[in-house]
Amino acid sequence: MAWQIPLADIDFDSREEAAVLDVLRSRWLTMGEVTQAFEAEFASYVGSRHAIAVANGTAALHLACLGVGLGQGDEVIVPSLTFVATANAVRYTGATPIFADIESEQDLDISLDSIEKKVTKRTRAIMVMHYGGYACDMPAITKFAREHNLLVLEDAAHAVGSTIDGRHMGSWGDVGCYSFFSNKNMTTGEGGMVVTDDDAAAARMRLFRSHGMTSMSWDRHKGHAWSYDVVELGYNYRMDEIRAALGRVQLTKLENNNIKRRNLTLLYREQLEELVPAVVMPFKKSRGVSACHLLPILLPPGCDRIGFMEHMKSNGIQTSIHYPPIHKFQTYAKGDPAPSNLPLTEDITGREVTLPLYAALTEENVAQVVRSVQSAVNQVNKK
Ligand SMILES: *Cc1c(COP(=O)(O)O)cnc(C)c1O
Numbered sequence: 001m002a003w004q005i006p007l008a009d010i011d012f013d014s015r016e017e018a019a020v021l022d023v024l025r026s027r028w029l030t031m032g033e034v035t036q037a038f039e040a041e042f043a044s045y046v047g048s049r050h051a052i053a054v055a056n057g058t059a060a061l062h063l064a065c066l067g068v069g070l071g072q073g074d075e076v077i078v079p080s081l082t083f084v085a086t087a088n089a090v091r092y093t094g095a096t097p098i099f100a101d102i103e104s105e106q107d108l109d110i111s112l113d114s115i116e117k118k119v120t121k122r123t124r125a126i127m128v129m130h131y132g133g134y135a136c137d138m139p140a141i142t143k144f145a146r147e148h149n150l151l152v153l154e155d156a157a158h159a160v161g162s163t164i165d166g167r168h169m170g171s172w173g174d175v176g177c178y179s180f181f182s183n184k185n186m187t188t189g190e191g192g193m194v195v196t197d198d199d200a201a202a203a204r205m206r207l208f209r210s211h212g213m214t215s216m217s218w219d220r221h222k223g224h225a226w227s228y229d230v231v232e233l234g235y236n237y238r239m240d241e242i243r244a245a246l247g248r249v250q251l252t253k254l255e256n257n258n259i260k261r262r263n264l265t266l267l268y269r270e271q272l273e274e275l276v277p278a279v280v281m282p283f284k285k286s287r288g289v290s291a292c293h294l295l296p297i298l299l300p301p302g303c304d305r306i307g308f309m310e311h312m313k314s315n316g317i318q319t320s321i322h323y324p325p326i327h328k329f330q331t332y333a334k335g336d337p338a339p340s341n342l343p344l345t346e347d348i349t350g351r352e353v354t355l356p357l358y359a360a361l362t363e364e365n366v367a368q369v370v371r372s373v374q375s376a377v378n379q380v381n382k383k
Helices: 014-026 033-046 057-067 084-094 112-118 138-147 199-207 218-221 241-275 303-315 344-350 362-383
Strands: 050-054 075-079 096-100 123-129 151-155 173-177 191-194 294-297 352-355
Touching: 014 112, 014 241, 014 362, 033 050, 033 191, 033 241, 050 057, 050 199, 050 241, 057 084, 057 151, 057 173, 057 199, 084 096, 084 151, 096 112, 112 138, 123 138, 138 151, 191 199, 191 352, 241 362, 303 352, 303 362
Parallel strands: 075 096, 075 123, 123 151, 151 173
Antiparallel strands: 050 191, 173 191, 294 352
């Protein structure tokens, strides 16, 4: 399907091509000095002591859980309104995700009130996800966590470049995780990053990233090591030099592209409020500065969402749903303990539709999408 306006698009040009070609010509493809440079630049950008590049965002989340030592018997409070990987990563370690509700129709992030109700003697950590790039209430959540001796992990897959008081999402908690999947604000195809200020957690995550081995091919190639020991049951979660080269160029474009996303988001808000007031556009009042990863809207209650999306499709406009709630998925619904009801999450997940948003979207594109939203809402309401 060739969309007139796709949901997302990447910003690649001759700079990414040249960076990849440099790596190919260097004849060293696996994790080495390009990855180290990417890590150093990323750490400096988000203001964290350590940044560890990994194969994808899910690996980042799993390493975060391993890095802080989660395991069997531990409970981790997570949102249900997120990509399934947030909760899966907790389960990989043997720990149990406990689902909390969102704040409101306007604020789709995890609610501190709901978190408080879910804390038990077994709770070890809170894993937040900054929905669409809109920051969770990190000052309040980290304060609560400190008072209750809980860890805070951040799924910042949507929030690269989001800040509160100048401090980056991903750097508020004990460990922050990013994804560079191809629809994210910066991309390496597949790829991810974990950041932390905790030296011990960083050391554990580096071990787990590479089979639990005490030295790597790169060290041996450089003549720094002849052999190795294996001290943990690790994984191969490494990034490679080709992706790291893409990431370094993408990082230089991020701030500008995020500004474009913010301006486009404002334009959407103005035009939707004027032309389709029946549709809710969340995060009118958001905390800090958003990376504006997604453009979510909520259809009026009872509006036929599939019909709406079909109408958008017939106009050449791609839309999506973020997300079906995790606690309703088969593999979670029969969990022990079975997840409880999350009324706000359940209400909005039936009404949410995500509209196209990417840096190269034009003002004319936004106007076209909004006109199409207007006609779609009118048409499905008539039926
Ligand atoms: C994309 C995404 C992930 C997973 O990242 P991958 O790189 O695809 O493994 C995790 N959580 C959220 C919220 C995401 O959007």
